[in-house]
Amino acid sequence: MKNQKKNWRQLCINVLQNGPSGPDETNVAAALIGAGYADGAVRRNNQVAGNLIANLHWRGATLKGLEYADQLQDKLTRETVAYKMKQWAFRGLAFVTGYFFETAANLFL
Secondary structure, three states: OOOOOOOHHHHHHHHHHHOOOOHHHHHHHHHHHHHOOEEEEEEEEOOOOOOEEEEEEEEEEOHHHHHHHHHHHHHHHHOOHHHHHHHHHHHHHHHHHHHHHHHHHHHHO
């Protein structure tokens, strides 16, 4: 993942595990607080267009937020090529094993 921009799942996981550390993560943290996945307070600047965040007080992820981070990490893992290759390898091994046992049963019975 070097030199690649983080997608929203990776940003959420990082913020929930480590807390916000930059402007992109501050916006994600505000959304997570609003959704109940984290505990904290967000004060917005309503005097300018765009409803910018004026102050963010991060207290940490809630239990619901930690479970959400685990779900997002599981989704990221399932999208990797290595995971998909393992799944196909297990299916192929199961097919070959089944074929072997069926052939052995037909030969010896």
